[in-house]
Amino acid sequence: MxxxxxxxxxxxxxxxxxxxxxxxxxxxxxxxxxxxxxxxxxxxxxxxxxxxxxxxxxxxxxxxxxxxxxxxxxxxxxxxxxxxxxxxxxxxxxxxxxxxxxxxxxxxxxxxxxxxxxxxxxxxxxxxxxxxxxxxxxxxxxxxxxxxxxxxxxxxxNGALNGSSLPELVHFQELLEQNFIQERSPAFYASKTHLTPNAFGKNIKKQFGKTPTQLIQERVILEAKKLLHLTHKSVKEIAAELNFEDEFYFSRYFKKSVGLSPLHYREDVGISIVAK
Structure with missing residues (x-):
């Protein structure tokens, strides 16, 4: 290029x-x-x-x-x-x-x-x-x-953008960062913030403009993109690291969200210099 x-x-x-x-x-x-x-x-x-x-x-x-x-x-x-x-x-x-x-x-x-x-x-x-x-x-x-x-x-x-004032929302971000690989059910995060799934979903949607399910999926995909771009790990290795059953399920999950396969994404975006 x-x-x-x-x-x-x-x-x-x-x-x-x-x-x-x-x-x-x-x-x-x-x-x-x-x-x-x-x-x-x-x-x-x-x-x-x-x-x-x-x-x-x-x-x-x-x-x-x-x-x-x-x-x-x-x-x-x-x-x-x-x-x-x-x-x-x-x-x-x-x-x-x-x-x-x-x-x-x-x-x-x-x-x-x-x-x-x-x-x-x-x-x-x-x-x-x-x-x-x-x-x-x-x-x-x-x-x-x-x-x-x-x-x-x-x-x-200055608090002009997405300033989270509710402790349970801050707690959710911390929980998601710690558990997104193993836990992908909104009910898990709702229970940890001591809210009903309905109340939890409404609070998350109001604060972030996204549902808990969207945020969980986006966090998984963000990590997948990082591993594809910043490492030389194979798709199989990345799938295992992100707790997918196999590389084929991971590829389907990734393509549904991003619009192309993990291999195609890596081919177009490239592997970063930091991977060396």
């Missing part, structure tokens, strides 16, 4: 996403307005200057009648590995790969203009091209990711 295919900036319209859309690239979408969109079957609303972060093969669909123009930056994990550079930008688990947080934030006019200017610099550098282009493009990308990580951290610290 050459540099032209590994990172690019596109001007898009929300009309381009009227149907479910997936790609093996990480994506950052910058847009203004008011409306809603769907990511992995969960609907989110937005208003004002918005920046949205999508991981490879997340399913994205526009859900508003209004047509909005947007700037789209996409990059492949082979070009820039967010796990390898986590000390510099700290975006893995903050901007990307977090099932508990909304995938977007509202940003100020100044930050919006700064990121838009950096996207223009990426476009210009790709047009010019040089022996140093790859390094320059990575520097611009890293700056964008660092700025966004800083903004989202501020946003979260």
């Amino acid at each position: 050459d540099t032209d295919q590994e990172i690019e900036v596109q001007l898009k319209s929300s009309a381009d996403f009227q149907q479910p859309y997936q790609t093996p690239f990480y994506q950052i979408l910058l847009f203004k307005g008011k409306g809603s969109f769907i990511v992995d079957f969960t609907e989110y609303t937005f208003s004002g200057n918005t920046i949205l972060f999508l991981t490879p093969y997340q399913c994205f669909q526009w859900n508003s009648p209004a047509t909005i123009e947007m700037e789209c930056l996409r990059f492949h994990g082979d070009f820039y590995c967010i796990e390898y550079h986590k000390k510099e930008v700290a975006c893995n688990g903050l901007l990307f790969n977090n099932i508990y947080l909304a995938p977007h934030i509202t940003i100020s006019d100044s930050i919006y203009s700064e990121i838009s200017a950096l996207l223009l610099k990426i476009e210009d550098e790709k047009q010019v091209g040089s022996n140093f282009s790859s390094a320059i493009l990575k520097a611009y990308l890293q700056l964008i990711l660092a700025l966004c990580s800083k903004e989202k951290s501020i946003y979260l610290n």
Whole structure:
């Protein structure tokens, strides 16, 4: 894959996403307005200057009648590995790969203009091209990711996004992180938080916009994606590690959620440099 295919900036319209859309690239979408969109079957609303972060093969669909123009930056994990550079930008688990947080934030006019200017610099550098282009493009990308990580951290610290005030919800996140491999029944987590399954389900849905079943499945799939991308383990080994009966059941489970097989996912997304 050459540099032209590994990172690019596109001007898009929300009309381009009227149907479910997936790609093996990480994506950052910058847009203004008011409306809603769907990511992995969960609907989110937005208003004002918005920046949205999508991981490879997340399913994205526009859900508003209004047509909005947007700037789209996409990059492949082979070009820039967010796990390898986590000390510099700290975006893995903050901007990307977090099932508990909304995938977007509202940003100020100044930050919006700064990121838009950096996207223009990426476009210009790709047009010019040089022996140093790859390094320059990575520097611009890293700056964008660092700025966004800083903004989202501020946003979260101010309690503006998914601030969980109920102890049982915090407890659920801790329980899920500890038990998702062995326990995939919502009833297990409801009992541990001392709530009826019905009350537990309503609280989780209200807080996260997702059902307990969705969150459990998303956590399993997130771990599967990490193992496929960050290790050289075989599909059989990953299936066993995630407590599936066999690799065939795991492959069906993965494909139903992601839309393609584990092997196809690994082929398109690649194996990270950290796997070495």
